[in-house]
Every structure is written in C-alpha cells, then in structure tokens.
Amino acid sequence: MTTSTLVVKDLARRSVGFRKNLGRWDVKYSPYLFISPFFILFALVGLFPLLYTGWVSLHAWDLLGGQGKWTGFDNFAFVLQQRQFWIAVRNTVSIFLVSAIPQLIAATAIAAALDTNLRNKTFWRMSVLLPFVVMPVAVTMIFGSMFGERYGLVNRTLADVGLGPIRWHTEPFASHIAIATMVNFRWTGYNALIILAGMQAISRDLYEAATIDGASWLQRFFRITLPQLRPTIIFVIITATIGGLQIFDEPRLYDQNGLGGEDQQWMTMTIYLYKLGWTQLNFGRAAAVAWLLFLVIVAVGLINLAITRRIASSEGRTA
Amino acid sequence: MKRFRSPVRILGATVGAALALAGCASGTTPVADNTPITLTLATFNKFGYSDEMLAQYHKVHPNVTVVQNIAATSQAAQDNMFTKLAAGSGLGDVEAVEVDWMPKLKQYANLFVDLSTPAVTSRWLDWKTQAATVNGRLIGAGTDIGPEAICYRSDPFVKAGLASDPAGVAQLLSGDWNNYYAVGQKFTAANTGVAWFDSAGATYQGLANQYQNFFEQNDGTVIATTNPDVKSAFVSVLNASSTSSAHLQEWSTDWNAGLANGAWATMLCPSWMLGVISGNGPKLKDWKIANVFPNGGGNWGGSYLTVPTQGKHTAAAKELALWLTAPEQQIAAFVTTGNYPSQVGAYNNPALTGAMNPYFNNAPIGQIFADRAKAVKVTPYKGVKYAAIMQAVQDGLTRVESKKQSIDASWAQVVSDIKALS
Numbered sequence: 001m002t003t004s005t006l007v008v009k010d011l012a013r014r015s016v017g018f019r020k021n022l023g024r025w026d027v028k029y030s031p032y033l034f035i036s037p038f039f040i041l042f043a044l045v046g047l048f049p050l051l052y053t054g055w056v057s058l059h060a061w062d063l064l065g066g067q068g069k070w071t072g073f074d075n076f077a078f079v080l081q082q083r084q085f086w087i088a089v090r091n092t093v094s095i096f097l098v099s100a101i102p103q104l105i106a107a108t109a110i111a112a113a114l115d116t117n118l119r120n121k122t123f124w125r126m127s128v129l130l131p132f133v134v135m136p137v138a139v140t141m142i143f144g145s146m147f148g149e150r151y152g153l154v155n156r157t158l159a160d161v162g163l164g165p166i167r168w169h170t171e172p173f174a175s176h177i178a179i180a181t182m183v184n185f186r187w188t189g190y191n192a193l194i195i196l197a198g199m200q201a202i203s204r205d206l207y208e209a210a211t212i213d214g215a216s217w218l219q220r221f222f223r224i225t226l227p228q229l230r231p232t233i234i235f236v237i238i239t240a241t242i243g244g245l246q247i248f249d250e251p252r253l254y255d256q257n258g259l260g261g262e263d264q265q266w267m268t269m270t271i272y273l274y275k276l277g278w279t280q281l282n283f284g285r286a287a288a289v290a291w292l293l294f295l296v297i298v299a300v301g302l303i304n305l306a307i308t309r310r311i312a313s314s315e316g317r318t319a
Numbered sequence: 320m321k322r323f324r325s326p327v328r329i330l331g332a333t334v335g336a337a338l339a340l341a342g343c344a345s346g347t348t349p350v351a352d353n354t355p356i357t358l359t360l361a362t363f364n365k366f367g368y369s370d371e372m373l374a375q376y377h378k379v380h381p382n383v384t385v386v387q388n389i390a391a392t393s394q395a396a397q398d399n400m401f402t403k404l405a406a407g408s409g410l411g412d413v414e415a416v417e418v419d420w421m422p423k424l425k426q427y428a429n430l431f432v433d434l435s436t437p438a439v440t441s442r443w444l445d446w447k448t449q450a451a452t453v454n455g456r457l458i459g460a461g462t463d464i465g466p467e468a469i470c471y472r473s474d475p476f477v478k479a480g481l482a483s484d485p486a487g488v489a490q491l492l493s494g495d496w497n498n499y500y501a502v503g504q505k506f507t508a509a510n511t512g513v514a515w516f517d518s519a520g521a522t523y524q525g526l527a528n529q530y531q532n533f534f535e536q537n538d539g540t541v542i543a544t545t546n547p548d549v550k551s552a553f554v555s556v557l558n559a560s561s562t563s564s565a566h567l568q569e570w571s572t573d574w575n576a577g578l579a580n581g582a583w584a585t586m587l588c589p590s591w592m593l594g595v596i597s598g599n600g601p602k603l604k605d606w607k608i609a610n611v612f613p614n615g616g617g618n619w620g621g622s623y624l625t626v627p628t629q630g631k632h633t634a635a636a637k638e639l640a641l642w643l644t645a646p647e648q649q650i651a652a653f654v655t656t657g658n659y660p661s662q663v664g665a666y667n668n669p670a671l672t673g674a675m676n677p678y679f680n681n682a683p684i685g686q687i688f689a690d691r692a693k694a695v696k697v698t699p700y701k702g703v704k705y706a707a708i709m710q711a712v713q714d715g716l717t718r719v720e721s722k723k724q725s726i727d728a729s730w731a732q733v734v735s736d737i738k739a740l741s
Contacts (some may be wrong), residue, residue, distance in 0.1 A: 061406075063401060063405045064401070064404055064405055064426075064427045064430070065426070065427070082739055083735065084736075084739070143574060145572045148571075148572045148573045148576065149573055150567070150573045150576070150577065151572070151573055151576035151577070151580070152572070152573070167721070169571070169721075170723060208336075255393070255571060256391065256392050256395075256568075256570040256571050256572070257392070257394050257570075257710070258394065258395065259394075259399065259710070262568075262713070262714035262715070262717035262721070262723075263714070263718050263723050263724070263732075274398075278401050278405070279398065279399055279401070279707060279710075280399075280401050280707055280740060281401065281423070282401045282649075283405075297483050
C-alpha cells in the first residue's frame with residue numbers, strides 16, 4: 001500500500017514537473033518553433049542550393065551530363081582570367097548605378113509629392129504602381145524596339161528635333177542607359193510607395209514644430225523627412241542592390257540573341273552565367289560565376305550599409 | 320537568382336526520370352484512343368505548319384488538340400531547349416531543332432524518343448537522316464532543308480541599270496563570291512539608296528556552308544582559329560560589306576524593319592527565307608528569285624522535329640511528329656512558307672515541282688529549289704561546338720559592321736572567344 005501511494009505521489013509530482021518543464025520549454029523554444037518555417041524553407045531553397053552550387057563549381061559539370069571529375073578551383077581560375085567576365089562585372093555595376101541612383105532620387109521625389117495634400121490620393125498612388133504590374137517581358141520588347149538604332153522611335157524623334165542618332169545597341173554606355181530606363185520604368189513607382197509608407201510613419205508633430213519655428217518646405221524635407229527615412233532608405237537600397245546586380249530579363253531580351261551584344265556591351269554577370277551554363281553547357285563554370293556574383297553582392301551590400309550609416313550619422317550630427 | 324536553380328534541376332531530373340519510367344510502363348498498355356489530350360508543338364521562325372494543317376490533324380485524330388508555340392529565333396529556341404532539358408520538364412511534346420545545334424543534342428540522345436519506324440526508314444535524304452541518328456536511334460524527324468538561291472528586288476536593279484529579270488540576274492551572278500561582290504560594287508556605285516546585301520553575318524553563312532570541315536574536323540577538333548578559309552571568308556565578306564552592306568544584323572528589330580522597308584537589294588535565300596521575306600515586307604511588290612548561288616550550291620539550315628522523353632504523351636507526340644514530316648504536309652508547308660522538303664518522296668510530286676509563289680512574282684519555286692538542291696555538293700560537318708563558334712564569328716562580323724572595331728582587332732577577339740569555348 002505505502003509503496004503504491006508513494007509511486008502514485010511520485011508520478012503525480014513527476015507529471016507536475018513535466019508540465020512545469022513543458023511550460024518552460026514553451027517559453028524557451030516556442031518562438032523558435034514559430035519562426036522555424038522560414039528557416040526550414042530558407043535552408044531548403046536558399047542555403048542548400050548555395051552550398052550545392054559551391055559543390056558544382058568545384059567539378060567539371062555538364063548541364064545535362066551531370067557531375068564530372070573534381071577540378072578544385074579550376075573553374076574559378078578560368079572564369080577570373082576571362083576578358084568577358086570582367087566586362088560582365090563592369091556592365092553589371094554600370095547598369096546598377098545608372099538605374100539605382102536616378103531611381104531612388106525619383107522615387108523619393110514622387111513619394112514626397114504623394115505625401116502632400118492631393119485630391120484622389122488613392123488614384124495617384126495606384127497610378128504610380130501601374131508600370132510595375134506590366135510584364136517585364138512586354139516592357140522589354142516595347143523598349144527594345146523603341147531603342148532600335150535605325151528605325152526605333154527614340155532615334156527618329158531625336159532626328160526630328162535635329163539631333164544625331166544615339167547608338168543604343170552599339171555603345172556600351174548608351175545600351176546601359178536604355179536598359180536602366182526599362183528597369184526604372186518598372187521599379188520607380190514600387191520604391192516610391194515604400195518610401196511613401198516610410199514618410200507617413202514620421203510623426204506629424206515634428207513638422208508642426210518645425211513649421212512654427214519658421215522652417216521652409218525644403219528645410220523640413222532635408223532636416224526631418226530624409227533623416228527620419230533612414231531605415232526605409234537602407235531597406236530600399238539593399239533590395240535594389242540585390243535585384244540590380246542580378247539583372248537578367250532586361251538585358252536578355254534587349255536584342256534578338258539575348259547574349260549581351262556582339263561586343264558584350266550589355267552582357268551582365270547573370271547573362272554570362274547563362275551563356276556558360278546553358279549555351280555552352282558548362283555548369284561547373286556557371287556555378288563558379290554564381291558564387292562570384294554572390295560574393296560581389298555581399299561586398300556591395302556591405303559597402304552600401306557602411307555608406308548609408310555614415311551619411312545617416314553625419315546628418316544626425318548636423319541636426 | 321541562378322544559384323537557386325540546381326535543386327530544381329535535381330528535383331526536375333527525378334520527376335523527369337519518374338515520368339520516363341511511367342511513360343515506359345504505359346507504353347505497354349496504350350492509353351485508350353479517345354482520351355482527349357493536348358499536344359504542344361514548339362517551333363521557331365516560320366515552319367509552315369498552318370492552323371488549317373493542325374486542324375486537319377485534329378479531324379483525323381479527334382482526341383488530339385495541337386497547340387503551336389513559335390519562338391522568334393533559332394537561338395531563343397535553342398536556349399529554351401537546353402534550359403528545360405536540364406530542368407527535366409517544361410518542353411513541348413514535339414520540339415523543333417535546327418541542324419546547327421543538333422550535334423549538341425546528339426550527346427544526350429537518351430533524352431529523346433527514337434522516331435525510327437519501318438515506314439520511315441527511307442523517307443529522308445540520307446545525309447538528313449544521318450545527321451540525326453545516334454547508334455541507330457533516330458532522334459529527329461527531318462522537316463526541311465535550306466538549298467540557297469539569291470532573292471533580289473527588281474526595282475533597284477532597274478534603277479542601277481542592271482539586268483532585272485530572273486534569268487538575267489542569274490546570269491549576272493553566276494560565278495564565285497568575288498563576282499557577287501563585284502556586281503555589288505557596280506550596284507552601289509549607281510547610288511540607288513539601297514544596299515546590296517543585308518549584313519556581313521548573313522552572307523558569311525553562305526560561305527561557311529560550302530565547306531566540308533569549316534570550324535571543326537570530323538573528330539570534333541576545333542580548327543576555326545587555324546583554318547585559313549575561315550579567316551579569308553571573314554576578311555573578304557567584311558571588305559565587301561564596307562561599301563555594300565545595309566549593316567543590319569540578321570533577326571534584329573532593325574533588320575526586320577529594314578526588310579519591311581526594302582533597305583537592301585539582294586540576300587541569300589535558303590528556301591525557308593521566302594516566308595520570312597514575304598512575312599516582313601507585305602508592301603513590297605518587286606522581290607524575285609534568281610536561280611543561282613555564288614560558288615555553286617549551298618545548304619543553309621533546315622530543321623528536325625524531336626520528341627523529348629520528358630513529355631507526357633510521347634507515343635501520341637511521335638505520331639504527330641511523323642505525320643507533320645510526311646511528304647504531303649511538308650509540301651503544304653513549302654507552298655505556304657517555302658520550306659523545301661527533306662523528304663525524297665516529295666521531289667517528284669507535281670504539287671512540289673509545279674509550285675509557284677505569288678509574292679515573288681509567281682516564281683516557279685518548285686523548279687528553282689529542286690535545281691538549287693541538286694547544286695549542293697558538300698555536306699558540312701557540324702560538331703558539338705559549331706553553334707557557339709558560329710556565334711563568336713558572327714559577333715566579330717557585327718563588331719566591324721557597327722564600326723566598333725577594325726577587321727584585325729575583331730578577328731583577334733574572335734580567336735580569343737573561340738579559345739574560351741574549350
């Protein structure tokens with residue numbers, strides 16, 4: 001009898017202990033459980049491919065034939081010695097700068113305009129987003145023919161106002177501007193809306209106080225709006241960096257061959273990667289380019305972060 | 320985003336393999352004939368498979384609906400093919416393949432259904448079948464070949480004071496390439512406001528297809544950078560191009576617009592080009608065909624239909640591919656777009672020999688292209704790297720035409736680009 005009651009008591013105590021433990025675990029581990037779907041998904045579709053691509057890049061690897069022999073860093077060495085690779089880096093960075101900088105300035109200006117007391121606010125805000133819902137392929141086809149050198153709309157218009165034709169498909173920088181135009185057409189409105197959301201989160205008290213102090217509209221914009229927008233702008237810059245450096249659709253569809261031009265004028269890193277992997281069927285080299293692109297993005301991302309931090313903190317000091 | 324592709328690829332390959340297995344399994348027990356299915360037919364440029372023709376197939380096979388997807392260029396079709404072969408899914412049930420990149424696919428013959436049946440063993444020209452056969456497996460059913468003539472616009476010829484009737488032009492242009500360029504000089508000197516030919520690149524295709532081993536030896540060794548013929552063709556085309564070319568790169572938007580506006584007076588005309596010309600320049604009334612080709616005969620292009628094993632209805636797709644490549648259908652395609660059949664059985668058919676093309680001022684195209692096909696004496700060897708080497712050379716030609724580089728500098732870059740392909 002006594003032993004059995006003891007056992008029961010012990011069991012009861014244990015089950016209480018177990019429940020207590022459960023409670024503790026709940027507090028301790030549940031948050032991780034709740035956010036785990038993201039990380040599991042990321043491991044599956046982000047981390048694993050990243051590591052697997054690294055594995056591929058260390059082999060001779062045929063797109064369709066599959067794994068060949070281990071080659072160490074030969075693929076990286078080969079790619080880094082190619083003239084075309086460095087041209088691809090140049091083009092990618094150039095197109096990125098030509099598109100991202102005007103895009104952010106325009107997006108901020110549009111957001112500032114939308115933030116004022118407009119009639120039919122929703123209408124204007126939705127209109128800004130309109131280009132974003134147009135299929136990139138359609139945008140590129142239309143812009144591609146507009147930028148035709150001899151029969152394109154842009155050059156004909158230039159000729160009508162007495163200017164010489166610009167060689168959109170021959171000169172590297174001209175082609176970068178044309179491609180940047182397509183990118184900006186699609187993304188400016190989208191970024192404007194994100195920045196607008198950031199602007200609306202700024203406390204109106206700040207503006208009222210500044211207005212009472214006699215600050216002009218411009219002063220308010222540069223002294224209040226921009227510094228307060230810092231987190232939003234960092235977010236927009238980082239997403240624009242990732243997207244911009246991976247640009248593919250626009251240069252791919254810019255001409256009929258999709259390989260970046262006869263002199264690689266607008267061949268970006270992703271196009272180069274595609275050319276190696278899917279036209280030459282050399283998946284190992286393509287994987288090496290993918291890794292190099294990843295490193296470039298990380299590097300540019302860090303530089304971005306450093307610059308935006310510095311700008312923000314120096315603004316903080318002046319303010 | 321490219322680095323996210325690999326697992327998809329593995330997954331795709333697994334799914335593809337599973338489907339292939341399923342395909343084998345269902346092969347023994349054929350699907351009931353009346354199950355409605357849709358087959359996709361993927362082609363590029365102009366194959367001449369009209370809606371009426373596909374409707375006719377539907378009439379004969381009421382359960383099969385055929386949907387055709389048309390890619391703009393052979394290059395686009397090629398890229399699409401390899402992307403989706405690697406993914407293991409997404410290709411059409413029947414996929415068109417051009418002769419220049421067939422060698423690349425022959426390395427992976429097991430990804431395609433064997434199309435040989437006793438009924439079709441001697442359907443095509445020998446070399447046509449040969450170029451798509453791997454260890455006795457026929458992976459491509461021949462559609463057309465591209466015997467070349469010269470197409471020209473008679474109005475500028477009249478303006479330049481040259482003979483302008485097809486027989487006269489044929490006489491004018493019979494000879495080698497230098498003669499073709501020389502007539503071009505004379506034409507250019509007359510200042511008609513129209514160029515002699517469209518681009519160095521297109522013209523170069525004519526030369527390249529007249530050699531047995533141009534870029535590669537029969538064992539696949541690349542000789543493009545050392546073969547003197549490759550460089551001399553490069554230089555001579557560019558010398559002619561400096562005065563005679565419209566400098567419009569083939570298939571570009573400007574090229575299409577130039578064709579519509581009649582920006583050049585002559586162009587190399589493989590049979591399949593007829594549909595491209597008439598499709599782009601409906602307003603021009605003076606295009607004619609001269610039964611002649613510089614330096615004898617030449618074949619440019621020509622295609623195949625393949626059935627990738629990744630498709631769901633490979634048996635039905637094979638039936639469709641073989642039906643489309645039967646002499647009757649290819650003759651119909653020839654009449655619509657000019658694609659000259661590769662089927663031996665078509666050649667004596669009066670529907671072919673008597674064919675006329677109203678757009679080209681009722682040119683007797685049946686007769687002309689039969690002659691042009693007979694003039695083809697060489698079957699060029701095209702290996703695995705042929706398409707990539709040709710792209711590198713074409714890029715080099717365009718660089719000079721767009722005045723970005725001198726001939727020498729451009730050639731040096733061609734050599735380094737070809738070396739990077741190894």
